[in-house]
Amino acid sequence: MSAPAIGRFAPSPSGPLHLGSLLAAVVGWLDAEANGGRWLLRIEDIDPPREQPGATAAILEALTAHGLHWDGEPMLQSTRSAAYQAALDQLAAAGMLFRCTCTRRHLRAHGGSYPGTCRAHGMAALPAGTSHALRVRVPDGDAARIHFHDRLRGDCCFDLAQQGDFIVRRRDCLWAYQLAVVVDDAAQGVTDVVRGVDLLDSTPRQIHLQQLLGLPRPTYLHLPVLVDDRGDKLSKQTGALAIDLSSPELNLARVLLWLELPGDPTLPVQTQLAAALKAYRPDALPLGPIRLT
Ligand code: GLU
Ligand code: ZN
DSSP: OOOOOEEEEOOOSSSSOBHHHHHHHHHHHHHHHHTTOEEEEEEOOOOGGGOOTTHHHHHHHHHHHTTOOOSSOOEEGGGOHHHHHHHHHHHHHTTOEEEEOOOHHHHHHTTTSOOOTTGGGTTOOOSTTOOOEEEEOOOOGGGGEEEEEETTTEEEEEEHHHHOSEEEEOTTSOBOHHHHHHHHHHHTTOOEEEEEGGGGGGHHHHHHHHHHHTOOOOEEEEEOOEEOTTSOBOOGGGSTTBOOTTOHHHHHHHHHHHTTSOOOTTSOHHHHHHHHHHHOOGGGSOOSOEEOO
16 A cells, blocks of 8 residues: 655745635645545744744634645744754765855846855855855756656756755755755655645755755645736735635635636535535646636
8 A cells, every 4th residue: 555645735924825825725635635645734934034923823714714624733844943954964964065155246146046156165164253055056967957747737857057056044044945845845744745836946956955865755736826917926915815714615616716626605615625626636727827817
């Protein structure tokens, strides 16, 4: 018998749940249920300056109101520093980390990808009080090509060298998203990652870290983004994505219909989810982008 599927929903508490994150939660839940698996929750609270007080409680409340029940206790990334530090130590011992003192201006002058400026410095000490980020090295040449299969988008291939050596601990000493996700997906035993396509180009970096840390690679499914009538991506800031908790049946029906699944705002959320589960096929989801209606 194969191991049970484990999915997860990993919101950042930078604000309440919005329609885009509800969409990711709905598919994540359906996918785990369809596989007879578990659906775990992880609160990605590693960036206090961007967090909103009360957001975590509001997210849990919104998930519950939409019938999206998670298994077990939510994992809080704010409690996971020791595990992230252990991963950094492992990367450093493998000679894959270096201290980077590059300024924003220097990086901007080199366009999007890291030019390798501090690579040769390695982990050597810096003058006392010098703030620095920690970057992980990416390979050069053919070894930099990362291939993976997306369950909706098919085969994807990225050149890590184009993105360059990336940050695993920030200059302000906060943990980087890429490191925390990889360590925690493994710690939670996640087998199937379902998330927005805005994170597609993070996947090769996460696979690179999994390879360096000797962690298993989950499967990936990247969902379409929501756009306005002009085709522009909707963001939390515009307010268009806010959800009204007094009408979970309507919110859920909208999301299900966007996903080309049955949704009916006159039915309770449990009934809608049960019908959607019968119709759910991961490879039949729309590729998007999805126009907000
Ligand atoms: N915390 C991330 C976000 O809210 C999602 C991370 C992930 O699913 O890998 O966008
Ligand atoms: Zn640098």
